[in-house]
Amino acid sequence: METHQTQLLNIVRYQLFGGDKPQTDDEQLHAILKEANEQTVFTMVFPFLRNTIIKVSPDHFSKNNELFLGNVMTNTANFLEHNELHALMNKHGIPYSAIKGLASAYYYPEASLRDMGDVDFLVNEADFEKAKSAVQSIGFTVDHGDSEDSLHIAFNRKPRSIWEQHRSVNGIPDNKAGELIKAETDKIIETSVTVTLDGATCRIPDAFHHGLIMLLHMISHMTSEGIGLRHLCDWAVFANQLENDEFSDLFEKKLKSFGLWRFAQIMTLVSIRYLGIDEKEWAHNEQIDEAQLENVITDILSGGNFGKKDLNRYREIKYISNRGESTVDKKHIVLQAFDTLNHKVYSDYKWIEKRKLLLPIGWVAEGGKYAGLLISGQRKSKNTSVMLREAAKRKDIYSKMNLFEADN
Structure with missing residues (x-):
């Protein structure tokens, strides 16, 4: 493991779980930030280094700050869209559960520390076409995955909204263990819970199914x-x-x-x-x-x-x-x-x-x-x-x- 990677792990540890404040090498700042971006933890790491970057490398501060603000805007929009998803599914009477993104952010000490990507949600097969029509009714178009053997459909809406509607959880193997797992993942929606996080109300899996x-x-x-x-x-x-x-x-x-x-x-x-x-x-x-x-x-x-x-x-x-x-x-x-x-x-x-x-x-x-x-x-x-x-x-x-x- 390289020095900047060790320092990155120490920063992430501190931001998530506290403890002794880690020291960083000024010469490693750019490498740390580059690694943080590649590992999709930039929004968590940049605030820790912000003041040091301003002092040590003001010429590079503007670019990194712009990336940070862009991530914050994306994350904020993602939370609002989970709220939109909840309202849409309730309006059309479609049972669902958001998975991955906001469900993971729920367990962070501060939800804003978790960089967000797409809005992923699961619906029952019986409701799949109805949910697809509902999503399209609010301005989304199908990007890919619109086939019966696909695990999900990906939608997009300008300027940068991406939703993925899943009919099943990915990663289930085609063997005996997979049969047992599938029987369990079929319960995700019925056991999901409603939470409110940073102003977004949404349904997410219960603790066991989220872990799985x-x-x-x-x-x-x-x-x-x-x-x-x-x-x-x-x-x-x-x-x-x-x-x-x-x-x-x-x-x-x-x-x-x-x-x-x-x-x-x-x-x-x-x-x-x-x-x-x-x-x-x-x-x-x-x-x-x-x-x-x-x-x-x-x-x-x-x-x-x-x-x-x-x-x-x-x-x-x-x-x-x-x-x-x-x-x-x-x-x-x-x-x-x-x-x-x-x-x-x-x-x-x-x-x-x-x-x-x-x-x-x-x-x-x-x-x-x-x-x-x-x-x-x-x-x-x-x-x-x-x-x-x-x-x-x-x-x-x-x-x-x-x-x-x-x-x-």
Whole structure:
């Protein structure tokens, strides 16, 4: 971990949980702010450094202050739009629950510390088309995802509003654990609660379902393009609010049956070690050592929010997990690449899936498409050896999490 990253973690720790005020190196200010932006925690970090930047680097203050104010405006608009969502769904009699953004901000010591993105909300399948029409009635148009097999529809409205209407939670694996998880996520809307936060009234998941959504969301992105520090902060503030017995009673039995208990322990121990949340007895596991925690935080910081720092992350996916899946096993990355290729062939050419002897034809077809992308410049081929090394490293980290392997 680099010096500016350590200082960034200390600032985030202080802003969220207090304690001793951290010291920063004036020469690291620009690196800290750049990292904060890439990790989507800029709005939390800039106020801490504001006065120092004015003194040390007044020429750079204006640009960073402009970015901060822009984030504040975006966050404010996002809160108001959650209020708008609540009023819209109530008007049309549609049960719903907002997920992720405002639901995560609810657990922060100050909601304004959480950088906001889209307005994400969940509706029942029976209400999906009705909700779509309601959203379009207030000026939104469909951007993408308008198909029966899509997990969500993305809407946009000028100048910069983006809403995502979900029919299911992403990150649910296609296996026995996934069946158990799906039965639980089907209860999100009926168990949701109404809250008012910074003037916005909205329905959000209850504590158990919010925790489950966060775990699935982190795994889904971590095992593909990667998660940023914001995701870890979301989990840290949530886990920190629940007492040991309360968390164990609420989560342990079910998460063990889902194969998510070890992952919850790992992310909590990372939060204790690097963000300074309270010790949690339930999180300690003799099979999880300091080296594993260091690998996880390094992986988070290396990729940035949704892989913002390293575009190779998207290329690495095929060597880590099967296409569209969040499970990560222990097979070699070359075997994983072939496994992922086969899944892609079956997805793109349904007739081959029924006649597996024709699989080599699919390999040739996919290879031809890839070659076409390279020739056209739509796909870059560079730093392949580095990419393979990083993919192997990431696969090793995730495989040790035993994701979706039931703990009986």
